[in-house]
Amino acid sequence: MSRPHLTHWGAFQARSDGTRLTDVQPFPGDPEPNQLIHNVASAQHHPTRVDRPYVRAGWLERGPGPAPGRGSEPFVPLDWAEAEELLGAELRRVYHDHGARKVFGGSYGWGSAGRFHHAQSQVHRFLNTLGGYVRSFGTYSYGTSEALLPHILGDAWAVIRGSTSWEQIERHTDLVVAFGGISAKNAMMSSGGVARHRIRGRLARARAAGTRFVSISPIADDTPPEAEAEWLAPRPGTDAALMLALAHVLITEELADHTFLDRYTVGYHKFAADVIGQGRTPEWAAARTGLPAARIRELAREMAAGRTMISVSWSLQRARFGEQPLWLGVVLAAMLGQIGLPGGGFGHGYGSSAYPGEGGSAISLPALPQGHNPVREFIPVARISDMLLNPGAPYEFNGQRLSYPDIRLVYWCGGNPFHHHQDLARLREAFTRPETIVVHDPFWTATARHADFVLPSTMTVERDDFGMGNADAELWAMPALTAPHAQARDDYTIFSALAARFGVEREFTEGRDARAWLEHLYSTWRKDLPDFETFFANGVAELPVRPADQVLLADFRADPEASPLPTPSGRIEIHSATIEGFGYQDCPGHPVWLDPGPEPEDRPLYLLANQPKSRLHSQHDVGAHSRATKHRDREPLRMHPGDAAARGLGDGDIVLVRGERGACLAAVRISDALRPGVVQLSTGAWYDPDPADPAFCRHGNPNVLFADLPTSNLAQGCAGAHTRVEVTAYDGELPPLSVLAPPPSQSDA
Incomplete structure (x- = not known):
């Protein structure tokens, strides 16, 4: 019998022989199925699956401590009892001798679309049970937005989750100016999963209704062909220059909506004076972007002539001075005076993930309680190398003067920083510094290969769970489709055994196994749904749907006194006195052009x-x-x-x-x-x-x-x-790869 399953990149139905997936088909209700679902079956028993617990040979021989050999030394296979005893003793040593402020709990949350077997929740609950941990703030995807948007618009998640709906764009929008495009490949993904992919159909319907798209990106297919978009291709990293020139035209040709600016924003006149004083003309921008000055000038006029949505992808803020184009996208939308109107204003993330612009469920999902973390220290998520290489060093973050903690043990579960991070040689050096690194992973990723303890965790198809994507309004049962690979265990089982060695098993498990937790979370969350066994047998439960007529900041526009923004002024902050007070040369009080420096001649x-x-x-x-x-x-x-x-x-x-x-x-x-x-x-x-x-x-x-x-x-x-x-x-002999096979074990060395 075919059974359902949900991943971050799509839902599918599969048959199994109990060990392997024998047939994988897209969920029939998905209008735009994602072929990534076929990676699951082929990867499940790949040689790079971690088959049992391992410990790095050097750690076993010499004990904990900084280790230049991490990433190159062989591993020694252990049975589970040996691994639990060794790791339990090491955790006890670190917490007893150094305390929770010396433990970093790393996780990036993408390990599973399931709600219970969510690796980030599991590792944080476990470490909190032991006494706490140093955490990270934000995401690699839109971490800059998470820090900046609260200063200028309010809560970043509310801005992204509350995006104007695609239905409103289809009915009301004349022009979408998409800085960074509207990428179909990124819209195939969503934290928590996605059952129905819709982006191509959304764009096609909007275009058929008369919406015109301008895709501003160095890559033409950053916006799908269904949009029939005009392609403007600036040099990478010059979007802020283009936006300033558009603002210059709106100012000098008296196209800005001063009624809106006076009532709903603060700091516009400082910004406008700077744009004019610095000469941010279309000709100035043309020299930096490579776009014709005449087209820049005409685009500004087109934006002011009708209902316009300014869309800024997450990619723009993932760059040096990434705050500037994001902030300027908000400023342009404010100058047009259309924020809070159906189909107009500002959008952040259309095409960056599946959920911006989608309705989804009107209710939030249950989550595993993570407990209380008494440790106040944290780092911005992208500063992991800085932390490990420079313990005690000061740094600035969002108006705070902080210092990096001195981390002795890293516990990583559900993530691969060697994917997300930059300067991997430096990250590899950073990973030699802690005394012990522990990783749970189904595969021998680079992070696992640079660990001391590697514990094999199950894939999502090897355990029971349930989940729902941010763009959907259905709760999906995710029954185990196969037995676990080799000796792999789910994270909850691993942590339960370790908690027992600390004498805190009751605090961690509350007396429940994984199945009992699923039933508990479901049953205490919603009383108006079928009972758990019926839901799990049926495979899906329908949830209330959010209205399809959502408009970002509509309440604020209707009455800014009754519904002020959660910013210092209660308004849109075109100039932020708070940010100006931080005194940062690389992010002043209003958005500007920051020169990236000379172009390297040897890297054209x-x-x-x-x-x-x-x-x-x-x-x-x-x-x-x-x-x-x-x-x-x-x-x-x-x-x-x-x-x-x-x-x-x-x-x-x-x-x-x-x-x-x-x-x-x-x-x-x-x-x-x-x-x-x-x-x-x-x-x-x-x-x-x-x-x-x-x-x-x-x-x-x-x-x-x-x-x-x-x-x-x-x-x-x-x-x-x-x-x-x-x-x-490349003229040399093609070097062999090591990532397609497991690292050497002690018996092979």
Whole structure:
């Protein structure tokens, strides 16, 4: 019998022989099925699955301590009892000798679409039971937005979750100006899962209704063909210059809505005076963006002529000074006076994930309680290397003067920082500093290979759970489809056994096994749904749906006194006195153009390191669908025909991509969907460093190329969207890969 399952990238139905998935088909109700579902079955029993507990040989021989050999030493297989005893003793030592402020609880939350077996919730609950941990703030995806938006609009999640609905855009919008495009591949994903993909249909219906799209991106297919979008391709990193020039036209041609600006915003006149005083004209912007000044001027007039939605993708704020284009998107929408109107105003994240603009459920889902964390120390999520390399060092963050904690033990569960982070050679050095690193993972990812304890966790198809995506209004049962691979256990079972060794099993489990927790969370959450057993047998429960006529900040527009924004002024802050008071040169009190510095002559190409089409982040990179997109097992690098010809390169050639901090191999794919001078290499290829040079990835991970720099002192966000590179033919013998097999164990060494 075929049974349902939900992943972050889609729902599917599968048959199983009890050990393997024998047939995987898309959920019949999905109008735009995602082929990533086929990575699951092919990855499940890949040789890189972790089959049993392991401990690094050097840790076993010498005990805890900084370890230059992490990432290169063999591992020793253990049985579960041995692993629990060793790890339990080490946790007891660290908490007793150093305290909870020396433990970092790392997790990125993408380990499962399920609500109970949510790795981030599990590890945080466990560490809180032991006494707490140092946490991280924000996300790599939109961490800059999470810090900035509260100052200028209010809660970042409310802005993203409360986006004007696609139904309103279809009915009311004349023009969508999409900075960063509206990417279909990113809209296939959602935290918590997504059952129905709709982005192509949404764009097609809006276009048929008369909405015109302008996609502003160096990549043409950042917006699907259904939108029939005009493509404007600026140089990467110059969106702020373009936005300032658009503002200049609105100011000088008296197209700004001063009635709206006077009632709903603060600081406009400071901003406008600076735009005029600094001469941010279309001609000035043309020299930086490469776009014609006449087209910039005409676009501003078009924006003011009808109902316009200013859409800013998450990609724009994932760059050095990423606060500026995001802030300017809000400012442009305010100048047009359409914030809070149906189909107009500002949107953040259309095409960045599945849920912006979608209705979804009107109620929130149950979650595993994580308990109380008494530790106040935290770091911005993208500052993990800085923390491990510079304990005690001061740094600025969002108006606070903080210092990095001195971490002795890292416990990572449900994430792969060697995918998300930049300057991987530096991150590898950082991972040598703690005394002990513990990782739960189904696979031998780079993070697992740089750990001391590696505990095999189950994949989602190997355990019972339930889940729902942010864009959906159905709760999905997620029954185990197969037995666990080898000796893999779910995180809850692992933590329950460790908690028992501390004498805190009751506090962690509350006397429930995993199935009992599922029933408890479900039954105490909703009394108006079928009982748990009926729900789990049926496979789905319908939930209340949010209205389809949602308009961002409609209540604020209707009455800003009765419904003020949660900003210091209660208004939209075009100029923020709070941010100005921080005194940050890299993020002043209103949005400006910040010069990125001279262009390196030896790296003439712009590289865009965007999200991949063939997987979510780095998940299941060994799956059949992901590997089918590679050439000779190297990640594809898209290149404009003119740039390839100038370097004597052809389609399929293996090339060396050299960046600011390192180099990697890739396989050329010729494409005219790129602006000349721009190449594109997606993130997510598992990091495979050369043994003699950790800054050289043999597989094609672009994060070895980037400097590990924050967006600014305000957000300390990830700045991994683009960098400068050179691409040349690789003439040497193609080096072997190590990521397609498990690391050596002691018996093999």
